[in-house]
Structure formats: structure tokens, C-alpha cells
Amino acid sequence: MILDLKIDKNVQEPVYFQIYEQIRDLIASGALKGESKLPSIRALSKALGVNSVTVVTAYNMLEKDRYVYKRQGSGTFVISKGEDFLLNREQPMYFEPGELDMENEYDDEYIDFSISAPDPKLFSVKDFRQVMNEVLEEDGARAFMYQKSVGYRPLRDALVDYAANYGINCKSEDIYVVSGAQQGIDIMAKALVKSGDCVFVEQPTYSGAIAAFKSRGAKLVEVPLQKDGPGIKELEKLVRIYKPVLFYAMPNFHNPTGSIYSDRKKRYMLLLAKKYDFRILEDDYSGDLNYTDQKLLPIKAYDNNDRVIYLKSFSKIFMPGFRLAYMVIPEDIRRKAADAKIASDISTSGLMQRILCKYIQKGILEKHIKFLRKEFSVRYLEMVRAIKKTIRGASFFEPGGGLNLWVNLPDGISSQELYENCRDKKVIFSPGTFYFNDEKGQCYMRMSFAATNIDEIWKGLSIIGMEVEKLKNKY
């Protein structure tokens, strides 16, 4: 196909721009449909009697502005309308309401299904005191000095074994300690993302990640999720079109949907990352809270080509107030990551690092995780039962792990309206609109059982169930 373009060499507009504009208009008007192939460079330059560099320039502009994409070896194709996955919303500063407003306001009066940090009642202050005292006896005030910005060495050593429990082979040098997972995301955004770079996120995703990437001036592309991860063909096409530098993903017990990438898709992500030269920032926020015998490994466990930056928060399995997380970072980007950490806060509290180190060395953390896993698995099962019983017409995926259920509300119920009504009754959850760009979130709610006991689960859900019925009757 040769396009019917009109080139006028006597006007001021450069020829490449005339070509760009006319093809752009043909696409916008629908005359050139999605997936149709543009003429080859050679054919078009010959037909128009222009230099091939001129056509290349025009095609590159079209690609940059995302009207077309290239498939290696087969040519340049028009991007279908309605396939613009670019997230154009303004910075959506929606956070988990409980986590941000919890100071004295909600905790006692409210039943809070929005917070995904563990119930403080599950944390042993006695253990903490003992560990703290041991640290102070051994190190005294030296525990309060600056640490190396990449982390306290004995903790990094201890984390090597810890990571091995999750199938990750690494050395101390690979491990960086950071002040919580949010900082980990922020640091990698600083290290890897320049203004205008494209970052992939799952749809829906954690809004704190969106905030960190947007703050760098990144272009965000939302990748739709199936139950077992992104659609393979679709993902490869998006990668070709948008050329991401980074894919931020939560492959196990995804937040908020709970979905779990299949092993096949985990490996496929790695193949793509290698082929198209991007990194995967794997946020393993609750992979260790697995309540079934399904074997789940992080993508990092399959990574033979240094494609994955692994990020593990201790907020869900220890306590969020410690502000501790660790990363496993490929060697070639370690210097950049260290510089970004220094520019962010110099170093993470040495005292907290020493405490976590001792928790691991003495086996207390392992015991605590086992305890939490047992406790949360009971709450998980009760939550599953309670939702089924109280919210008629709801449906949801049962991930068998994590701290949340992602509930598809009965037809026509708006999660935002339901949220407001329940909040008046002192029950809160995260409406799906916190996680989506557009209206897609209206039919979902994220229900966390991290901070609610069994009584609260049943009591809170019976209130939500009643409010759902009221809304059904309202319409």
C-alpha cells in the first residue's frame, strides 16, 4: 500500500513534518486502521521522491508520539485506537485511608478493613524489649550512629540466608537495606527512571508506586491483569509500543487483586525483560503469607540475567513502624541505587537494622512469621466465609494468601457510595476507585483482614452486607 500523501517542497514546513502530519491525520480520522502496516521506508521515499532519511524521521516521530509501533523485521504498524494504555491521570494521591489516618482517630472506634498492616496485638512487645536490650548491651550508643548507606553489614549477611528461603540466591553485596518498601520504589525510580521514560504498572496497582514514578516525570502504562498475570501477547505488544525501562509488579498475592502469576508467566516476563531490555521491580509485599501448600516463588528466583530488582517489605510480617525493607539489586545498577539512597535519607536507622538483624539471627522472626501465617490464615478463612454469607451477589478470587480480598460487588453497587455509607456506621474498607484511573474501580472493594480479629470480621461484614442491601433497594 502506498499512501496518498501530498508533499509541497515550496512551503516552510519541512518535508518530514508534512509526512508526519498527514499520516497522523489519516490515523486520527480512521482512514488508516489499527494494525495496518505502513509502507516500507524505501517504497514511500521512492513514491514521494524524497530522501529515505526524511521518511525515517517522520516514522520515528510517529512512533515517539505513539501513533505507530515497530515490529522487528516486519515493519511499522498503526496502533489501534482505544489501545492507549498510557495513564494520563494527575497524580492520584489516594492512599489506604486507615494507614494514613490511623492516629487515634480510627483504631478503636472503627472496624478497619482498609489497613493492610498487622494488628499490633499480634506483635510481642516483650520479645522486642529483650532484643533491644541485647543490642544496647552489645553496641551501646554506637547503635545510634550513621550506618553505611547500603545497610548494616551483619544484617545484610543475615538477609542472604533469609532470601534463600524464598528461592533467591544472592550475596551480601547484592542486598541493600532501605527504610520501607515505599522508599525502595522511590529509590529505584530515582536510579532508573528519567523524565519521559515509560514505566509499566499493573492495572490496578498500588498508588504509592504511581506517586513515586509520577514524581520522576515517568509516563505510566497500565498493564491489564488476568487471574494468572498479564496476557502474554498483549504484554509483548505494549512493550514494543512503549519501550518501558521498568515494570513494577507484584506477582504473588498482588495488591489489591490477590492474583498470582503462573510460573509460566513469571518466566515469560523474564524473557521479555531480556529481549526488550527493561527491568522488573518485583514488590514481594506478602509472598510469605501463603496459607495453602501452593508453591510460590518470586520472579527473582527464576532470574538468571539480572533483570529483577527484588523488593521485600518487613511491614507486613514484622511491624510497619520499623520502616524496614530490603532489596536484591543487580550489580550493574548498584552504584546508581546507592547514590539514590544517599540522596534520599543517607542511611536507614542503624538501631532498627540491628534489631531486625537480631530477630533473624535468633530465629525470632521466623517464629513470628509462622505465628502470623497461622493467625492470618484463620482470619482469611473467616473473611472468605463472612463475605460469602453477608454480601449477596458478591464474587471474588480466593488467593489462599496475602492480606486482602478483592471483592467484585453486586451489579450496580458503587464502591464509593458504599464506602461512605459504611464509614458512617464506623466500618471502613478501600473502595476500588483507589486503585483505578477510571470508573473501573466502582464495582470493587479491597477487604483487608490484617488488622481485624474474627469478631470484627463478622460484625463489620454484617454491617457492610446490610448497607449493600440498602443500596440495592435504593435503585
Added chain:
Amino acid sequence: MILDLKIDKNVQEPVYFQIYEQIRDLIASGALKGESKLPSIRALSKALGVNSVTVVTAYNMLEKDRYVYKRQGSGTFVISKGEDFLLNREQPMYFEPGELDMENEYDDEYIDFSISAPDPKLFSVKDFRQVMNEVLEEDGARAFMYQKSVGYRPLRDALVDYAANYGINCKSEDIYVVSGAQQGIDIMAKALVKSGDCVFVEQPTYSGAIAAFKSRGAKLVEVPLQKDGPGIKELEKLVRIYKPVLFYAMPNFHNPTGSIYSDRKKRYMLLLAKKYDFRILEDDYSGDLNYTDQKLLPIKAYDNNDRVIYLKSFSKIFMPGFRLAYMVIPEDIRRKAADAKIASDISTSGLMQRILCKYIQKGILEKHIKFLRKEFSVRYLEMVRAIKKTIRGASFFEPGGGLNLWVNLPDGISSQELYENCRDKKVIFSPGTFYFNDEKGQCYMRMSFAATNIDEIWKGLSIIGMEVEKLKNKY
């Protein structure tokens, strides 16, 4: 004066660009000298027979590219050559060596004049333990939950009175708690600085600030310092040329030089900030370590127009391992700052915040600061004496406060070479090259007495003095 420009309306190049290029070339060749005035818009457009908008466009381009600057009401002037204060260096990841390498490596064997964090021996672990136990008794594991991202309310309340001690009138809502001063800088960079924006820093300055601003893609301009702050005329001119969004300053006991802005210059900075609509980020890292009866207030104390973001670290007067600082933030930028904090690490450790809160409430912090002031003033005086005695030919300003002396080495001694020689003898300091873009730092060393006792001061300095003599003899 009408410039001799040649405009050709028949070429493809737009007329405004022809004007831009020819004036640019006249400046570059020296035909148009620094401070010469360009023709008025009206005169030039008449002389060239072009639309005045065309000339405006050309002048704006020249201004943007920093060939000219505008003085309100008087016209457009050529910027003198050799007056380019733009800091073009690559990200200089130089940090205080002690602070970053201190883990087990240096502390015992080395006499460390590079570290500006207090000697851990000055911190009472017993006090800490007691405060910590009180916090745990009162709040239990709730102390480990997420906090509001702007800070733990009782601490913010306590900081209102604390700030009042330093002449700052503010409300709890004005106060944000952050994870150390470096994070405060990073957050304000995120909140206020977009890629391409201009940020002023003092010359020399703290490299952690440079790192944070550079990470945002800021253009940095270095403002030379006199003993009592920036030169007034020079500063106003730089502001006119570069139009900063932010001026990062340490007006009391500046790091590294120790210089102190005069009251007149503090007020003048505020006038400029109002007139030219920029903010001042005031890093008051050691204003409370004042060993004389000179009355020193932060710029924030004079600020009636919400121009100053005040940033106060607790690393120098408490311990750096707490990772605590606070900011006083003008109301109109508070939302942006809160968003930036959330994207950075959600919130600062609630446990650490509660501990600091109790330290303040019980008066322990005040007592501790008095103790440190006394202790450091002794070290300060010994350091002054020791340098005078041991380094023949050195000169330095005696600030009467802070934690550093900025020593001008005898002629011809390279601070980098001296550093390397002393390091072999297990004495370290910060060479001036850590703080400057170019060779200017070669003749300076920053000597901190924060972590060295009197014996170490004399022992360390006698070694440095001998190494200086060896270098003198070498040339």
C-alpha cells in the same frame, strides 16, 4: 544602539531565530560586551522592519539560554562572560567519608575529623532505655504502627514550643516530621523543583543537597559566600539572571565554612525571595550549638511572608541513628510536601517519633543539648588552639559555634594529597575538594570536632601538622 543584523525573509529559518542567532554570535565573539544593553523591542523591530512579537521571541530565547538578563523597567542586558555560575559538574557523589564508611572500619583505629555526628560516648544509653520503656508501657505495639505521614501529633505539638526557643512562631499544622535532614531536602526538591528549574546553593555547600537537587534535574547555581553571607548586589543579579525557584542555605554556622549571615543579609534574603518569588530552604543543622553569647536567629524567625521552609536536623544534637528532623512549612506548599513525603517513605518511624517526643516533654533533650553545647565548646576551643599550634601558616574563621572549622591550608598544600598522607597515618578529615566544583577546594580542609575528644584532637593535629611540613619540604 541599533545592532547591525541581517534578516533574510526568503530562507526557511524563522526570522526570530535569525535574530537570536546573530545576537548570540555577537555576544560569543565579544562584539557585544557584558552589561551592554540590547536595543529596546520597539527600536529593533522598527529598524529591522519586523513585528515586535518576533523580537520578543528572540529576546526570550536569549534569556532562556542565559545570554542576556532583564532588569525590570530598564531593559535587557548582556550577561558578562566568566559569570556563569551554573554548576555543570556531574553528580558529585562525595560524602563525608566518616559518615559513610564508619561501620567498624574507622571508628576505633582512626582519629576521625571528617565525621560531623556526635561522639556516641556523649549519648546516654540509660536515658534512652528509660524513655523507650515508658513509650512501650504507654503505647505497647501501637508504637510500631504507621503514623500520619506528616508526623506523630504529640511530637508536632511539642516541636511548636521547641521551635519557639529559636524565635520561630508556628502552629502544629506547620510542622512536618521527616526521616532526617537529607530526606527533608529530598522532599522539598520533589515538592518544588521540576526538571530544568534553577536552584541556588551556596559555594561551597553540602554535597547531599546537590545530589538531591540534581536528581530532580535541577540547574544549580553556586552563590559565592562572604564571611557574613552572599554579596548583596551579586546575589540580586544572579537571581535576575537565573530566576531560582529555591535557595538552599545554611545561614548559621554554614557547612563547611562556619560562616554566619549577618542579620541584615538574612532580612535581605527575605526581601529578594519576596520580590523575585522564590523560596529559601533553610538548613539549620547546628544553629543551636552556639558557644558564645552572639544572638543568632534562623532566617525563619524574620519571615513574615512564608518564604522560608525551615529544616532542623536532630542528628547533631540527638543522634543520627534516629533519622529524625522536622520542617516548618508554609501553608500554600504543605499539600505538595505531604505528597512528596508519602511518595518517599509513607511515614517516619512512629517509635522514634514517640521517643523524641518524650525526650522533649520530659526536658531531657534540653538538658542534653546544654550538655553537648558545653562539651563541644571545650572541644571547639581546643581545636582552635591545636590548629594554630600545629599547622603553621594555616588560617581560618572562628565561628564560635557549629561542629567544624574550615581551614585554609598554607600556600601550595593540596588538601587531597594531605588527606591521603594523613589517612595512611590513620587520621582523616574532609578535604575541601568534597565541597567545590573545581580546584577551589584544594586549599581547604574541613575539621570536625564532633566525634573526637581532646586527646584525639591534639594527637590527630600533631600528625596533620607534621604531614603539612613534609609537603612543604617536598616542593
